[in-house]
Amino acid sequence: MGTALYNEHFGFRERPFSLSPDPEFLFWSKVHTRALSVLEYGLMTRAPLTVVTGEVGTGKTTLIQELLRTIDDDQIVGLISNARGDRGDLLRWVLGAFDVAAPASADYVTLFQRFQDFVLAEYAAGGHVVLIVDEAQNLGVETLDELRMLTNINSGKDELLQIVLVGQPELRDLIRRPELRQVAQRVTSTYHLEPMDLGSTLNYVHHRLKHAGGTGKEFTHAAICHIHEEAEGIPRMINKLCDLALVYASSAGETTVEIGIIKELIRDGLILKPYREPHVLTNPIDGSGEAAE
Incomplete structure (x- = not known):
């Protein structure tokens, strides 16, 4: 039957x-409420980088969908899932997320300039650009640092681009690596979604x-x-x-x-549990990029 x-x-x-993520069924447990609050806080305060992590199946994608449903009209949102590749590939992913056309032959400088022009044009029109990267643990060190470089696009006093990184627990450890200390310093708010x-x-x-x-x-x-x-x-x-x-x-x-x-x-063996290596979270990221005591 x-x-x-x-x-x-x-x-x-x-x-x-x-099994399909459905915001209509979203159950507001304490951890999900706090995770959404952190995401909303990051957007409200124009945080350069917001990080939300959690094990596979804890509801991260559903939270993103709920955030997209409630986002302000002046916020222009682009969503990337499972992005991979070098920095040139990243810029094409980013431009594609906002439906910004880019010639196949364009080099890195041209791609960056096109994205910067897009961000500045939206700001001049009263908009604010938000890039959400799902499954961000798949990004390498160089790609994550390139995302940090994108947040340097600003008007002198306002953050014109916000980036939200969502991923599995190893994303936090990746950001804590010494070579990504400048990324960690840009993280204003972070939350780990517990089971x-x-x-x-x-x-x-x-x-x-x-x-x-x-x-x-x-x-x-x-x-x-x-x-x-x-x-x-x-x-x-x-x-x-x-x-x-x-x-x-x-x-x-x-x-x-x-x-x-x-x-x-x-x-009857109908449930196959995914194997997970033991993973111990270290202390949360603070604003300085150092582990908080």
Whole structure:
């Protein structure tokens, strides 16, 4: 029995645990609220660089989408995902994010001048340019430093370009490297999106069930606790487990997901956990680029 039929079985209007990022389903846990506040603070204060990190599946992309929904009309936003390459490639990514045309034969100086002209023209028209780079941990040291150089475009008193870096935890360690100390010095605000605790997971599951038209009681407390343990508090993994659990329950004619169903789908090998090397975050980045004590 597929997901469409479990919707009918449980009376849902739509899948409560779709894996696609959907701001309509965004659950405002404490960590997600703080992360969005940091992003909004960075934009409000015209911070040159804002950094938000988190493990895969913690909701970073959904936060970006929510930020884009609420951004001011005078802010011209460009979004880059999974950019790679040298500094010339970076400028083409950046220009493409803002739909600024660039000749294929243009050299680095020409590309930089074209972007600078774009930023200055938007500023003269009362606009403010914001570049959001998702999966920024994929950028190398030279590319990150090149992004920092872009923030030097200014009018003498105003920051005309803001950059928001979003990525996995290793992005923070990358920025702390000695050769990127000037990048760290430009970081005005930074936040690490931690996995949810058990209380947040319970509220998260209830929230999504109700938002989809359910009662919020389709899962027992014990089942959600086991889901939280298996998912390690990662929203994307919680969604996978809950979605499959609803398929199992509906195929068995059950109206409630018990802990036994969760254990059964785990035994059946339907969930492949990604391997993650142990990662210990060092102290937060402060305004001077040094690790705060």
